[in-house]
Each structure stands twice: as C-alpha cells, then as structure tokens.
Amino acid sequence: MRRTLLIGHPGVSWREWLKEHRLGRPFMCLDPSDPVQGVPGQLCFFVGSRPTISRFYGSLDAQRAPHVMLSLVAQALEAAQEDLVVQLFPYRSIPLLRQATLLVAQLMRPTEILVAAGTEMEQAGFPVGPSEIEIEKAFPPLVQMAQRKALWLRMFENCVPHSIDLRKISIEGARLGTGYRFTLEERQKAHLKNSLYAERAGGTLFVVSDVDAEESDVAAALDFSGCTRAHFVAPGMYRNLLCSFARQNGEDFGIGILTEVDWQSFRAQALCTAVPPAPIRILRLGALRVDSNGRELGEVRAWQV
Numbered sequence: 001m002r003r004t005l006l007i008g009h010p011g012v013s014w015r016e017w018l019k020e021h022r023l024g025r026p027f028m029c030l031d032p033s034d035p036v037q038g039v040p041g042q043l044c045f046f047v048g049s050r051p052t053i054s055r056f057y058g059s060l061d062a063q064r065a066p067h068v069m070l071s072l073v074a075q076a077l078e079a080a081q082e083d084l085v086v087q088l089f090p091y092r093s094i095p096l097l098r099q100a101t102l103l104v105a106q107l108m109r110p111t112e113i114l115v116a117a118g119t120e121m122e123q124a125g126f127p128v129g130p131s132e133i134e135i136e137k138a139f140p141p142l143v144q145m146a147q148r149k150a151l152w153l154r155m156f157e158n159c160v161p162h163s164i165d166l167r168k169i170s171i172e173g174a175r176l177g178t179g180y181r182f183t184l185e186e187r188q189k190a191h192l193k194n195s196l197y198a199e200r201a202g203g204t205l206f207v208v209s210d211v212d213a214e215e216s217d218v219a220a221a222l223d224f225s226g227c228t229r230a231h232f233v234a235p236g237m238y239r240n241l242l243c244s245f246a247r248q249n250g251e252d253f254g255i256g257i258l259t260e261v262d263w264q265s266f267r268a269q270a271l272c273t274a275v276p277p278a279p280i281r282i283l284r285l286g287a288l289r290v291d292s293n294g295r296e297l298g299e300v301r302a303w304q305v
Helices: 015-021 066-080 095-108 141-157 184-189 215-225
Strands: 003-007 027-029 042-047 050-056 084-087 112-116 131-133 160-165 170-172 197-201 204-208 229-233 241-246 252-262 267-272 282-290 296-299
Touching (some): 027 066, 066 095
Antiparallel strands (some): 027 042, 241 252, 241 282
C-alpha cells in the first residue's frame, strides 16, 4: 500500500509533481479552487483522469466547510482501498485548517507526507513524519482567476433553467429552510409586514427583507417569536449564489447558480447542469456568487443566507 498526502501553501502548485509521481494511483483533490476539479467550488476523487466521486463545496475557501471535506475523504477511502494520492488545500496557519489537516491525515493513514518548502506548519502530531520537498510556483492570482472564469463559462454552456419548489426539498449549507416557516399572518402579527420571508430556528429569528426594520419592530418580532436574536438578509444575496442538486442519498448530480427566488410561492429559479426533469431532493447552497459571465462576485459570510 502506498498513500501520499501532499501539503502545500498558496504560492505553490502540485501540478508537475503529480504528472511525474502519481503513477496511475487514485487521486483526491481537497482544494476547491484548483482547476483540476473541472468546476471550481467542488471536491473530486479521480480514478485515472475521470472524477468518480464529486462533492459540492460551494466556496473557494477551504476553511468554509471542512466537515464537507471529511465526508468526501470517507467516501474516497472506501473506494480507493489501498493506493491513493491526496492533495490538501493550500495550508494556512489557522487553527481550523490545522485541525482539518490532522483529521485528514488520521483518516487516510498515509505512508508518506510531502510538505512543500515554505509551508508554515507545525509538523508534530502526524501519523508519519512529513518530508519537505521543492515544487514549482503557482500561477499569479490573476492567471488563476482567468482559469476559473474559463471553467465557469464552460459550466454555464451546459446549464439549463430549472424551477424548484423549496417546500418539497431539503436545503443544505444555509440558514434558509432550517426552522419553522412563518405564515403571512404570523409575519404581520410579528410586526414583519414588510418582510418577504421569516422563520424561527432555535433562538434565532431569520428574516428575508429588502427594507430595514425599525428597532421597535425587531423587538416586537423577537417577543412574538420567542427568539433572543434576529438575523436579516436582503433577497438579492441569493441571486447568483452557487448551488448543487443532490439525490436523497446525498449524491450531487448537477451544479449551477440560483437566479431568483419567488418568496411568495417559495420557488427558486436556477441555472444548473442537471438534465430536466431533475429528481431534486436536496438543494445545496454555497457561499460564492458567480454571474453568468463567469465573474466571481465574492462570498457571503458564513450562515449569512
């Protein structure tokens, strides 16, 4: 058995190393911004040149959802059985990424860990001792952005319109759809008459509104809902949000963007690579927003939407 874990930093690329040293082994890339993924914002496990498992990530930032990353690792380890190469996300000295790195290493049990020279990382705590190697520099950020834009445009070429009844599916990766949805009458009683949507999840009142609420109305809404805090978001934050369609078993089968949400009927419009009619059981929402011209519009804050 030969299992290799590759750990680098944002200034390097494993592209040439993989060409020479992968040697036909199954390969998993845990960097959602790497062009090898085919579409940015997802993570893939490859057998040969073909991705056999993919998992929607919805962000270019590895620290956004490491729990999603670990679910792919578990799937890939079952499929790979013995030989495997895993390319980690560009490492940064952040506690969450440190813990995620150690967990990946503990799960895959590598026979060797290769660390790119210049990676600032505490090397204690790994199953085997890391070895430092020199690899090529990464392309400049503008070149990487241009690469991703080409991939976005190719994705949009394969997208078709879809209409999704949000009342009949599960929503992942967002606040939306996690709690009890208020009726129009309840929103009015809660002094949220200008809101488009409201729900209660635990102690948080979540409100979609394009009008700033008065402080007195927020206090009345909290009192009505029994919540201790309120979270407001503008409806436009959902436009161009990266999304994925998934089956009941969690398997992703289409990627695209939301184009609009009709809050009155609670239906979403999307452009997605899935072939209609799509058997959507889970709608996964990401953090990155991308328009149909391939321009990245930035990422929403964690659990903002």
